[in-house]
Structures are given as C-alpha cells and as structure tokens.
Amino acid sequence: GQQVMQIPQYQHVQEGEDFTTYCNSSTTLSNIQWYKQRPGGHPVFLIQLVKSGEVKKQKRLTFQFGEAKKNSSLHITATQTTDVGTYFCAGQDSYDKVIFGPGTSLSVIP
C-alpha cells in the first residue's frame, strides 16, 4: 500500500537558523498537505499542494511539490521559538485516502 516517509525524524536548530523537512511517497499523489502539531495539541492544517512543481509561501515557510508528485518539502527561514512542533506531511492518493508521514519534530534553541 501507499507509504509516506519523512526525514529527518528530529531536528534541533538554533533560533534564526533555517530548517527543512522532506517528504516522499511510494506512489504518485493527487495532492499533498502539511500539518503542524504543537506539543500536546492536535494537527493544524498549514497548506495543500496540488500541481506538479508547485511552490507556495506563507511568510517564512516555503512549500514545494515535486515534479513527479511523489515528494515535497517544507522550508522555514530564520526559525523562531514559535515554530517548535512536529510537522507532518500527508499524501492523498487517487482513492481519497490521506496517509500521514511519521513527522519531523523541530526544536528551536533560543
């Protein structure tokens, strides 16, 4: 079945440094979504990418969807302590099922 992988599993950065997490699917996706979960909280939707090669920006966050629609990345520029949390990618396949990656846990050292 469909598998979604994500690296790295953990990332510790100094405040102000950049951060990137990568997401790969074993199958071609109809779209990919990114979620953020703060410690003790529930996942919150960040963005959805649909088109091959699509790039979207939200302030310091940049999201990319690969040309083959099998991989994606999230890049945060100049991290802040408010960026702390676990970032999940979730791929939706042609059967409408949304499968989550294992997540990347980001720690920001002030």
Place this chain on the structure above:
Amino acid sequence: GAVVSQHPSRVICKSGTSVKIECRSLDFQATTMFWYRQFPKQSLMLMATSNEGSKATYEQGVEKDKFLINHASLTLSTLTVTSAHPEDSSFYICSASSPSGGINEKLFFGSGTQLSVL
C-alpha cells in the same frame, strides 16, 4: 475555517469497559470522517473511514468489532472502543473533510481524546 468538535478530551476507564468518543462537524456537513490513532511521539495512523449512512471502512489490522464506528448523521461520527484493555490506551483523533468536496480536500481535526485504560 471549518470546526470539528471531539468529546471527551480525556477519559480514564477500567479494563473491560467500553468508551464512546464523539466527533461533530459544527458548521458544515461531513459525509466522510476519518479516525486516527496516535501513539506518543509517533505519527497519525488511519484506523478507519466513516461514511454517513453506510458501514465504515477499516484499515488493515484494525479490528472492526473492537473499534465500532457509527456515522448516523452528516454532523456526527462516533468511535466506541469495546472491552478496552491497557494496550488500547492512546490518543484518538477524528477529522472531517472540508465542505468543498472533490478529491482535493483538506482535513480539519478534532482536538483529540486521550484514552487511558487501567
């Protein structure tokens, strides 16, 4: 955005009892809701897809007789953990697709239920 309400947020029960978790879409109708399970520091694992007015579709390895799902209306889905055991202790979270429809849907999550079975 769309709001999904989940209750209770936390439940502690004795082994052998059953626990019901409710998931409501407050300002939209959700024909499909999803139930996930999350162990500490792990990802969300899809348990089942709940469809209004029909039987739920369970993922491989999820016992349908153990985790009863009922989606009786367009705004309510329930998950009942029957005869709960300590290994069922986990964070259960529901989600519903946004009302735009189509395959390019995003999910809105409830706040989750932390189940602890003694």
